[in-house]
Amino acid sequence: MTFSAGRQFIVQGASRGIGFAITKQILARDPDSFVLATCRGIPSQAEALASLQRKNKSRLKLISLDLESETSIETAASEAKAMVHEVDRIINVAGILHEKGLAPEKRISDITPSNFEKVMRVNALGALLVAKWFSPLLTKARPSQFVNISARVGSISDNHLGGWYSYRCSKAALNMITRNLSIELKRKLPKVVCTAIHPGTTDTNLSKPFQRNVRLDRLSTSQETAVKILDVTDKLTCRQNGCFLSTDGVPIPW
Numbered sequence: 001m002t003f004s005a006g007r008q009f010i011v012q013g014a015s016r017g018i019g020f021a022i023t024k025q026i027l028a029r030d031p032d033s034f035v036l037a038t039c040r041g042i043p044s045q046a047e048a049l050a051s052l053q054r055k056n057k058s059r060l061k062l063i064s065l066d067l068e069s070e071t072s073i074e075t076a077a078s079e080a081k082a083m084v085h086e087v088d089r090i091i092n093v094a095g096i097l098h099e100k101g102l103a104p105e106k107r108i109s110d111i112t113p114s115n116f117e118k119v120m121r122v123n124a125l126g127a128l129l130v131a132k133w134f135s136p137l138l139t140k141a142r143p144s145q146f147v148n149i150s151a152r153v154g155s156i157s158d159n160h161l162g163g164w165y166s167y168r169c170s171k172a173a174l175n176m177i178t179r180n181l182s183i184e185l186k187r188k189l190p191k192v193v194c195t196a197i198h199p200g201t202t203d204t205n206l207s208k209p210f211q212r213n214v215r216l217d218r219l220s221t222s223q224e225t226a227v228k229i230l231d232v233t234d235k236l237t238c239r240q241n242g243c244f245l246s247t248d249g250v251p252i253p254w
């Protein structure tokens with residue numbers, strides 16, 4: 001089946017957290033939209049996403065995509081190509097900060113090559129490979145967007161605390177990827193806008209262990225963050241191509 005009416009979105013990393021909330025929010029606010037959502041593993045096992053799909057059978061399709069495997073990303077892109085063309089917006093959301101056996105480093109002695117490589121592979125290389133295989137699906141007919149969900153801690157000039165070597169490096173690399181993409185994609189798609197967006201601290205599994213020092217009024221729900229990301233990206237213009245932005249549209253220093 002190929003979908004052609006309304007705006008087409010691809011949300012990469014939709015199983016939970018911010019990616020799931022963005023998927024849900026697009027479907028709720030844009031009744032003509034179609035969303036192709038990806039998740040690692042078998043889509044029917046991502047419970048909340050599978051249930052959202054059952055409620056939006058014709059407007060939400062799910063495919064598997066593991067950022068650690070280029071074969072998986074390439075296969076997902078060819079499955080996507082059979083379902084969507086003229087994609088308006090690709091949002092690269094998935095990322096890792098911690099998991100079993102992997103915690104953000106407090107100091108240089110905490111660095112392990114395997115953890116550093118893993119975080120770079122998912123947060124930076126994975127997003128880059130998604131751009132490689134999925135950006136050809138972006139529409140030439142209308143303004144389009146490629147959005148990378150980054151993090152303020154990826155800013156080099158805003159780094160006053162240190163620590164979190166792997167995660168900071170991965171998001172700084174993602175920011176450079178975004179800037180490069182903004183230059184290259186523009187050559188074929190004059191109306192494209194590529195951005196790196198800091199979602200703000202959001203109550204998800206990723207931030208859970210680090211929320212102790214976050215003021216409650218600074219901690220958003222996934223739904224609030226999804227609304228802010230969609231509001232800010234809806235208003236982007238070509239002048240913001242290649243920018244690193246907060247969800248209120250203010251540029252963040254590189």
Ligand SMILES: NC(=O)c1ccc[n+]([C@@H]2O[C@H](COP(=O)([O-])OP(=O)(O)OC[C@H]3O[C@@H](n4cnc5c(N)ncnc54)[C@H](OP(=O)(O)O)[C@@H]3O)[C@@H](O)[C@H]2O)c1
Nearest residue numbers: 015016017018040066067094095151201202204205206207
């Ligand atoms: N939460 C915050 O405060 C905050 C702040 C700044 C930036 N961010 C960024 O926002 C993005 C979303 O974070 P979140 O808070 O929503 O995190 P989350 O709730 O922990 O969700 C992480 C997502 O990434 C997916 N993922 C992890 N490894 C993957 C892989 N190898 N292949 C494909 N998908 C993979 C997970 O899929 P599974 O379900 O399969 O594990 C899940 O969908 C991340 O890029 C993060 O760096 C978040």
